[in-house]
Amino acid sequence: xxxxxxxxxxxxxxxxxxxxxxxxxxxxxxxxxxxxxxxxxxxxxxxxxxxxxxxxxxxxxxxxxxxxxxxxxxxxxxxxxxxxxxxxxxxxxxxxxxxxxxxxxxxxxxxxxxxxxxxxxxxxxxxxxxxxxxxxxxxxxxxxxxxxxxxxxxxxxxxxxxxxxxxxxxxxxxxxxxxxxxxxxxxxxxxxxxxxxxxxxxxxxxxxxxxxxxxxxxxxxxxxxxxxxxxxxxxxxxxxxxxxxxxxxxxxxxxxxx
Numbered sequence: 001x002x003x004x005x006x007x008x009x010x011x012x013x014x015x016x017x018x019x020x021x022x023x024x025x026x027x028x029x030x031x032x033x034x035x036x037x038x039x040x041x042x043x044x045x046x047x048x049x050x051x052x053x054x055x056x057x058x059x060x061x062x063x064x065x066x067x068x069x070x071x072x073x074x075x076x077x078x079x080x081x082x083x084x085x086x087x088x089x090x091x092x093x094x095x096x097x098x099x100x101x102x103x104x105x106x107x108x109x110x111x112x113x114x115x116x117x118x119x120x121x122x123x124x125x126x127x128x129x130x131x132x133x134x135x136x137x138x139x140x141x142x143x144x145x146x147x148x149x150x151x152x153x154x155x156x157x158x159x160x161x162x163x164x165x166x167x168x169x170x171x172x173x174x175x176x177x178x179x180x181x182x183x184x185x186x187x188x189x190x191x192x193x194x195x196x197x198x199x200x201x202x203x204x205x206x207x208x209x210x211x212x213x214x215x216x217x218x219x220x221x222x223x224x225x226x227x228x229x230x231x232x233x234x235x236x237x238x239x240x241x242x243x244x245x246x247x248x249x250x251x252x253x254x255x256x257x258x
Contacts, residue, residue, distance in 0.1 A: 072166075089135070094131075116152035116156055172230070198241075204217045205217045213252050215251075221245065
């Protein structure tokens with residue numbers, strides 16, 4: 001066999017091998033999109049509201065959407081007693097500022113802030129100072145003009161659906177049911193009777209004054225669905241007498257000289 005024929009013969013063999021490999025690769029049973037969500041992790045805390053998360057794996061080159069999602073856990077469980085977990089980080093952060101700046105004595109801000117950054121406030125001037133430190137993940141926060149309830153994750157306030165899933169689109173319908181889409185059963189007035197009531201949120205409003213000895217704040221009541229103990233819009237409790245708020249005195253802050 002001449003050299004030219006040998007070259008042509010070997011070239012044909014290599015071509016057939018490459019074609020066979022390519023065919024077998026593309027015929028492999030690859031999955032596309034996302035795998036199923038994992039089970040939820042354990043709650044991030046045993047005391048007060050915490051977070052659980054799920055993970056999922058992308059089985060394709062590109063997948064749309066997050067690979068991790070959160071939900072609330074232990075909601076309202078010993079909430080007032082367990083707020084010390086969040087306050088401890090605020091105290092430690094503000095004490096660190098005091099060590100750097102001995103001229104002022106900073107304390108944690110006692111009002112609920114919209115964002116999830118720890119802020120410290122001088123007890124002499126009332127001036128708030130940014131710390132670049134985030135509140136504990138799972139700390140409740142409020143966002144937007146309507147002060148909707150959210151939760152802090154990685155220093156940002158995220159919305160919570162009525163299903164307790166973070167960034168969920170689930171909403172309360174006119175019967176107080178948590179739905180992610182149009183509910184099959186139409187909502188009627190008969191379904192709404194006797195299932196809503198006012199409840200103590202264990203949260204307080206902002207202080208009525210920025211400084212001075214006579215500063216007060218009041219407790220915040222929320223409307224709940226007694227069937228599932230979930231918070232619903234206040235319009236569902238519009239015909240129910242609202243309980244008298246608890247009045248609490250705020251810490252004394254010296255007003256700046258004019």
